Amino acid sequence: MTTQNHHVDHELVQAAAHIARTRCRGDNHTMAAAARARDGRIVTAVNAYHFTGGPCAELVLIGAAAAQGVYELRTIVAVGDRERGVVPPCGRCRQVLLDYFPALKVIVGAAGHLRTVPITDLLPETYVWADHQL
Numbered sequence: 001m002t003t004q005n006h007h008v009d010h011e012l013v014q015a016a017a018h019i020a021r022t023r024c025r026g027d028n029h030t031m032a033a034a035a036r037a038r039d040g041r042i043v044t045a046v047n048a049y050h051f052t053g054g055p056c057a058e059l060v061l062i063g064a065a066a067a068q069g070v071y072e073l074r075t076i077v078a079v080g081d082r083e084r085g086v087v088p089p090c091g092r093c094r095q096v097l098l099d100y101f102p103a104l105k106v107i108v109g110a111a112g113h114l115r116t117v118p119i120t121d122l123l124p125e126t127y128v129w130a131d132h133q134l
Contacts, residue, residue, distance in 0.1 A: 006105050006116035009075050012036050013086065013107060013114065016079040019044045024081035031087065032079050033057035035065065038072040058093040062100055073100075075116065077107035085111050094123040 012034050019032035029046040033056075036042055045061035048054040057078050065073060076097065080087045088108045089097060097104055097119050104119040120126070 006118075008107060008114045008116050009036055009077075012042060012075060012077050013079065015042050015044055016077050016086075019046060020079045020081050030081050031057040032081075033061045033076060034079075035061055035073045035076040037065065037070040038074055039070075041068075041070060043068060043070055043073075056090060056093050058089050059096060062096070073104055075105040075107065086114060089122065091123075094119065095126065098123055098126060099128075 016032045016034035019034065023046050024030055024032055028049050030049055031047040032044065033046075034042055034044045043061060043065040045057050045064045047057040047060060058076060061076070062073075065071070076089075078087050078089060079085060086107060086109060089106065097106070101119065105116045106119055106122060107114055107116050108122070109115045
């Protein structure tokens, strides 16, 4: 596991927090995510909660980014509604994010102790989806 800490993109955290505050209302949308594209743009999204397993904000963000022509993300963060703060990605999101963006950085940690880590640190000894194509 890498212990290297990367710069925390506070603008990205603020963007996700703003979306969580202003767009997450009720039980359908409880998480927001923001990601920094390679070109510097910020893409945001909210989850689509559903008892059948609706997609997390990070997964919705991948589609929203593609719809805007963004296919390379550098850093991502998720923030919960009701002042929950930064929330680390779930296991499914960790795997999908790694598969789509193996060099992605993820902002994690509690307020005042945020840090940026490689997605590989959050999913060590992972299955590599591309291996099935060998």
